[in-house]
Amino acid sequence: MLEESRDHEEIIERVAALDVGKATLMCCVRVPDEDKPGRRLQEVQSYPTMTRSVLGMADHLHALGVTRVVMEATSDYWKPIFYLLEAAGFEVWLVNARDVKHLPGRPKTDRLDAVWLAKVAERQMLRPSFVPPPEIRQLRDLARYRVDLIGARTAEMQRAEKLLEDAQIKLSVVASDIFGVSGRAMMASLIAGERNPRVLAQLARSSLRKKISQLEEAFTGHFTEHHSFLLRTMLARVDQVNHDIAQVDTAIEELISPFAGTAIDRLDEIPGIGAIAARAIIAEIGLDMSRFPTAAHLASWARFAPGVRESAGKRKGRGATGHGNRYLARVLGEAAVVAGKSHTFLGERFRRIARRRGTKRAIVAVGRSILTIIWHLLSDPDARFIDLGADFYDRRLGPERKKRNHIRQLEALGYRVTLEPA
Incomplete structure (x- = not known):
């Protein structure tokens, strides 16, 4: 039975497409011919x-009456062009390069790519990518830089631990965190020239003092001036990165407080989500959920929805989600x-799925559930999280x-089961 299709073949009358590079861009403009209708x-x-x-x-495009400008997401080169045209009042679309692949067997040049993109764009065969508003873009830059700083700090900490291993100092075997108060005091004493294992072990504090004898064994090594110089440099870098992270946290707080303070408080109620995680999530998806018509659209954009591939009536692949916003x-x-470690609905959901399907699938499933909750909380300012x-x-x-x-077990044993309410 034939059904009505909801497709609309509407031609955008005046459209421009950009093939953006680092030094130059190619602009293709397509407009109607006033003398020859239909051309x-x-x-x-x-x-x-x-x-x-x-x-x-931009002035030339305005003179031609262009209303929509479309460009591919090419590295970071698209950003300044996008921002300038957006400020000039154009409807700017950023599209995924995979959606505008050129037909195979045809030459590929910047000129032909721009023409092809314009032809596809004017026929409404593209969908724009999510580009957040300016304040969210600034917040995203800060949040992502914070992640990079944490990665740099972790790398430097690992180098310091390997250096101690090279000197046969087994502090990480005894202490769970060598960069805690006790660990930093011991490493500072090593750098200052102290080599006596008993003196170093006595710097332990709190619960680590129960392991004094083990610490004395751990500090029996060959820590030299060479190790001291490297460790001093590494710890200085760790301290500098900690200072930078604190400054970035302050900048994030100052930027986000005027427009997202209440949203962070409501997201903070979700198990597994703290204030820092809430800021990072808002930095990636923004506050305006009208860009995502449903929670399923948001999950699909974030690649927290397994993809479906079918051929000849058979499902292909293993239902992978693909690579999304890392x-x-x-x-x-x-x-x-x-959340999986908490005594909540999400925690029980995580544990049930992990038992049957494994931890990785449980992470994706519960992550999608959290994202669905976030969509509802941001879509309705009056909504509050309620744990089931x-x-x-x-x-x-x-x-x-x-x-x-x-009942099934009793019937298998030959009984006829009749139930009555107590």
């Missing part, structure tokens, strides 16, 4: 990517693991499932 006029021109040239191109995936993955409880499955599914299993 199109086309202009392809190269421009430098310097600000003055881009603004001159910064958002990192935060959601950490939140899912933390760790016993949700037992209350909703447990009794009926147990009843069916017992």
Whole structure:
């Protein structure tokens, strides 16, 4: 039976497409021919990517009556062009390069790429990528830089630990965190020239003092001036990165407080989500959920929805999610693991899936659940998070499932079962 299709073949009358490079860009403009109805006029021109040239191109596009400008996401070169044209009042679309692949067997040049992108764009065969507003872009830059700083700090800490191993100092075997108060005091004493294991072990504090004898064994090594110089340099870098992280945290707090203070408080109620994670999530998805019509759209954009591939009536692949926003995936993955250790609905969901399907699938499933909750909280300012409880499955599914299993077992033994309410 034929069904009505909802596709609309609407031609964008005046459109421009940009093939952006580092030094130059190729601009293809397509507009209707006023003298020959139904025909199109086309202009392809190269421009430098310097600000003055881009603004001159914008004036030319305004003169031609262009309403929409489309460009591919090419490294980071698209960003300044996008921002300038956005400020000039154009409807700017950033599209995924995979959606505009050129037909195979045809030559590929910057000129032909711009023409092809313009033809595809004017026929409404593209969908724009999510580009957040300016304040969210600034927040995203800070949040992502914070992640990079933490990675740099972790790398330097690992170098310091390897250096101690090279000197046969086994501090990391005894202490769970060699960069805690006790560990830093011991390393500072090593750098200052102290080599007596008993003196170094006595610097232990709190619960680590229970391991004095083990610490004395751990500090029996061959720590030299060479090791002292390297360790001093590494610890100085760790301290500098800690200072930088604190400054970035302050900048993030100052930037986000005026427009997202209440949103962070509501996201903080979700198990596994803290204030830092809430800021990172808002930095990646923003506050305006109208860009994502449903929670499923947001999960699909974040690649927290397994893809479906079917051929000849058979499902192909293993239902992988694909590569999405790695910064958002990192935060959601950490939140899912933390929630999995809690006595909440999300924690019980994580443990149930992990038992049956493995930890990785549990992380994706619970991460998607968290993302769905976030979408609802940001879509409705009055919505609040309500935990369903760790016993949700037992209350909703447990009794009926147990009843069916017992009846099935008794019938297998030859009994006829009749149930009456107590």
